[in-house]
Structures are given as C-alpha cells and as structure tokens.
Amino acid sequence: MPQQPPLRAGAARNPSMADVAQRAGVSHQTVSRVLNESPLVKDDTRERVVAAIRELGYRRNNAARMLATNRSGRIGMVSAHLALHGPSMIATAVQGAGHEAGYQVSAIGLLEISEESLRDAVDRLLDQAVEAIVVAVAHRDAIHVVRGLSLPIPVVLVQGVTAGEPMAAGIDQHAGALLATEHLLDLGHRSVAHVSGPLDWIEATQRRLGWRHAHDHRDLLPGPEIEGDWSAASGYEAGTRIGHSDDVTAVFVANDTMALGVLKALHECGRRVPEDVSVVGFDNIPEAAYFWPAITTVDQQFSDLGRLAVDLTVRALEGDEAPAATLLRPELVVRASSAPPPE
Amino acid sequence: MPQQPPLRAGAARNPSMADVAQRAGVSHQTVSRVLNESPLVKDDTRERVVAAIRELGYRRNNAARMLATNRSGRIGMVSAHLALHGPSMIATAVQGAGHEAGYQVSAIGLLEISEESLRDAVDRLLDQAVEAIVVAVAHRDAIHVVRGLSLPIPVVLVQGVTAGEPMAAGIDQHAGALLATEHLLDLGHRSVAHVSGPLDWIEATQRRLGWRHAHDHRDLLPGPEIEGDWSAASGYEAGTRIGHSDDVTAVFVANDTMALGVLKALHECGRRVPEDVSVVGFDNIPEAAYFWPAITTVDQQFSDLGRLAVDLTVRALEGDEAPAATLLRPELVVRASSAPPPE
DNA sequence: CCCTCGAATGTGAGCGCTAACACTCGTACT
C-alpha cells in the first residue's frame, strides 16, 4: 500500500502558483509572469492563467515573494501623541500616501518618548523587514536618538524639521507663527503674548521663535510668555494668568486646543474676545470655527505633507541621494477672535 | 578556475541562521531552537548562540519564518473616520492591545464607506496574510457587507455592536444614552431634546434609542429630535433651532463635538447654559472640561475596548468557538452644563 | 531548405526558515 504523502494536519493548503499553473496548463513561471505583468506572455495564455487564478481563488503568498526578492514593499512609521490633532493627522496622511504609492505601512504609536521605547519601535519595524522608516515624532530627544541610530535603511523625518535638513519634510512652523503674530500686529496690537507648547517639542520652539521674530522685525517687545503642554487644561491655566494682566491685548496660542482653554479662562475673567483681547490659535482643527468666538488660526496641509514624506521615502529607496527638507507653507485663517486693540 | 558562486549584485546579504550556526559551532536548527526558546538546549550552547547572534547583528527573517510556519502573527484592522474621536481612540487602542498580545497590527483607514472600499481594504489585508480582521467601522452598511463576506479567517466587530452578537465587542451606547438622559430627567426636566448622530451609524441609532427609552420608562414624551453628522457645524445648526424654541430646557447631544456647536449657538441666541438650557454630550473628549461651560458627558473606556477586542480575536485564533459580544458600560461625568430647569 | 533570431515558455536552484525525524550520547535500570 503506497504511503500517504505527509499532509499538514488540519486546514487544506491554500492554492499555490503550481496549482494555478497546472490548471492553466502552463508552468509556474508563466503564472508568475502574468502576476508580474510581464509583456512576454501571449494574450490567450494570460487569459487562461487569469481564469485559473479566479477559479481557484488564488492569492499570491507574499511571504514567499519577500523571501525570494528580499524586498518587503513595506515602510514603517513611528508616531506619538496620537491623541493630538497634528500627529494623528500626519499619521493618517502618511498611511494613506504610502498605500497610494503601493507600499504597505506599518505604524507604531509610541506611548512614551524615550530612547528605549524608540529603539524598541524601530526594532519591531525592522523585524517586519520595512524598507524605510518615517519618523513622525516632534520631540527633541526623539529626533536626536533617531539621527544617532544609523540604520541600514532610509529614515525620513516629518515633524520637527528645519529647512535644508536632509531626508525630511515638514510644515514651516516658524512661518506659520510669523503669519499669526504679524496678523495681530497688523491689527494694531503693540505686543502679543504667547502660550507656547512644551519647549522640548521642536515645533513648539519653532512657533515660539516665529512669534519672537515677528516682534523683532518691527522693533517691538514681545509680550509675556507661558509654556503649556498642548492641552486645553494648560491653556486654561495660562488664560487665567493672562486674564488677570490688563495690559495684554493679544495672545498667540500655539495650538487650538490650548486656545480653547484660554478662551474659557478669559470669559471667566470677564474679558471679552476679541473686544478686550484677541486670540489666535494654530492647527485649524475642525472645531475651531465653533469655538466661542470662532477662532483665527493657522491651517496646515497635513495630507500634502503625508504625500511629500512618502515621495521622499520612495525616492530614497530608489537610490536618490538624500534630498533636502521641503517645508510646506501654512496659511492663516481669519475668524472672529482677532480684532484691533481696544480704543 | 573554480566558478564564483552567483552572488546577488549589490548589498551584502544579511546574516542568516546558517551564519550564526557556523559562528557558534552548532547547526542552524539549534539556532532556531534558541530563538524559539526551546528548553532542549544546553545552557552553554545557548550562550554561545546568543553571543554569535549579537556579534553578527543577526535578525530572524520573518518572511522565511512565515513561509515555513504558514502563520503571519499579524492581525488586520479596518477603521474609518479617524478624524473623529471615538474611531481614532479605538484604532489606537486596538493597535496597542494587539502589540501587547504579540501580534503585529496592520491598519487600513477607509476614506469612504462603500462595499467596494471595504472589500478592497479586506483584500489588502488578506494580501498581508493577516490571521484575523478587526472591523472598527460603525456604519450600518459596512457591518452588513462585512457580515456577508464569509472570510476564511475570524472577523471581530468593535463598533456598532449589539449585545449577544457573536465575535464582537463594544461599548453599550444604549446604556450611555440612558445615563445621560436620566441624569437630565432626574434634575427635573420634563423632557429632553436630542441632537443625534447620522442615523446610518449604528451607534447613533443606539444612543437615540437610549434617549427615547429613558422617556418611555417614566411615561414622558421625548423632546424634539434633530439629526446631525457628528460635526461641530451640524451641532451649531441644531443648536440654533433649539435656541429659538423656548420650551426646550435640556438637550442630549450625541457627541461632544456637536455639543460644542450647540453651546455656541445657544450663546448666540442668548440662552444661558445651564441656567436656561442644560446640555449633555457624549464621548468625554479631553477638551470637554474646557468647553464654555464645561460639559456634562458620557465617558467611554476605549483602551479597555481595544484589549477586549484583541482578546476576543486571539481566543478565536486559538479555536475558541465564537464568543458572544461583551459590552462595556460607559460612565456619566457630571460637569457644569447640566442643572435643574428654570423656575 | 536551413539557419538565425527573438518571442514565448519551461526548468532548476535557492531565498531562510521550521518540522519531522535521525542520531549520539550519558545515565539508569535490569
């Protein structure tokens, strides 16, 4: 009695290229050619193969393909603070752009920024054989760690980026802050206060710098400065302090969420916005127009950024020499929360 | 002259198990055993292998492993509307819980809900050889499509779930709405208006039902009902209409973002919150406490949900027969926007 | 009619891993 071939216990195996080949009466290589859209296949052969594929419900085994080609078609992304508007928008945008470019995107969201967690995330991505890594973490330390990692694959930065930096794409935070502050100065304010983000975030320092420079350009002295942590709570606290100092007529808040807190605090201090105090935010979150009052803010094109980042990544994978950072320009959106100073 | 072995042009190959084995003076299988933590390896052998791994910077080739084991260690997730608080929180939570459980998570965010886009997403996930799929799309149609797909792998639902449903986990929306509405009725309101989410979202209908039932339980007639689309803009519009009808003293809004719009509209109509009108939201977004006034809302434990969903998925992968839906209970968070009716 | 050449297809090896089984010991039992 002939011995049964050793079958893997349980489930019936998925059809393989060989199965398709047999059914179509061709070799497995021809099936491979069809799948890879080689022009060297006669039309009627191709049709028979395609039919066989459909009939068997064949699906190419990507693991085998990866093994043979030594490519994964996958890029990794590490992000953090996904509860915040910007980071989450960027993550979504990169993911989408990656798919559009034909890559699978593996995302890892850091719960905590530390050298260890970052290394761990990168490690997990390397385990997945990603061909490149997009780092969307704006924290100062994170960027240093990443820069010092010297990975065997391209690494692209998309947050906390400065002009000219290699392998990086970003939105020009400095320009955005300049826009916001100049808008207030143009309205006639002699000085603008600032509620910044946490200053270990590169973007927070860049926005802060833009705010200062706007004053410098006009030989004006910047108003008081309070460091927040992006949260509405910190904005509220900052707003309370601002509400108590009568000489502040304008505030540039580094994001809309903090601005929400600032608005609330100003209301509670009995200061009207924009009659007594003008407030400008940053991010243009979808709710910004429904703050009380609707808030003037700075809009960033995140989806463009995602596309840009993926573009850069793909170029790097194709051997292009480290292209320098491209910075997108944000835009000011004027709403009801900014007006000329009282009197 | 002996012929050179055919080397792949370009980059030096990554070290393989064979390289490690050679360096450690063992067979590749022993290396495999060490990597898989087999107890059948003597301690000093293991140490030599570990040392060799470190020295060579060896990293196991997952493609080869997948090919040999016919397992991917990857689960897929399809989500949608990631700009909204709930969906984005759930996506993050599932991702995190998946990692904790030792799985890689491939997420696809739908840009548009349609049978085609859903099929496409599932297709892409199957191409990645995911072992199971978590569907986090609360849209009615999406759920129908998914249910009708009959995939060869487990599918777990985490939104738009009803009690008792197999392979599903969720948060009890009906109970949350009941909580919110009863809170208002307890305060003495005779009837509560409702700004619902779009009614093709299961969760919107569930919240609406909870609101109705709360009235039914007390033989009261529910107040007027307006359908929104989760956005602050739609909330604003609804709020404007509510602000014009003097008999409404309480509103249950189906999410906090719309509630923000409602608040703004009520302010503009000159109706004070909570003195004239009480407002209760849903979601407890981080900004909720900084609305003007801070809003009473319903809190959902998304991270628990993520863990629950992954747990379910893993159980299904281990052959457990389709366990029924578990619903988590949301909690009411009382803040300043709800108070007894005027008089 | 043979030869050439390019288009179309087939063949075989090998990617790096795991599973199954074969083997070699030393130890414990008869």
Place this chain on the structure above:
DNA sequence: AGTACGAGTGTTAGCGCTCACATTCGAGGG
C-alpha cells in the same frame, strides 16, 4: 554487561515564490 531512554543535537525536506538560464517555437532571410 546489556538495554532502554530521554536530553541534546544534527540532517533533510519542504514552504511558495523569483531569478537566471535553457529550451521551444515560428517567422523571415539567405
């Protein structure tokens, strides 16, 4: 002393694909 056994290790055969090369086939030129 011989046998049995299990711990520790090695050997071999795939997993399903792509690559490089071999082969076949038909059309066109001498």
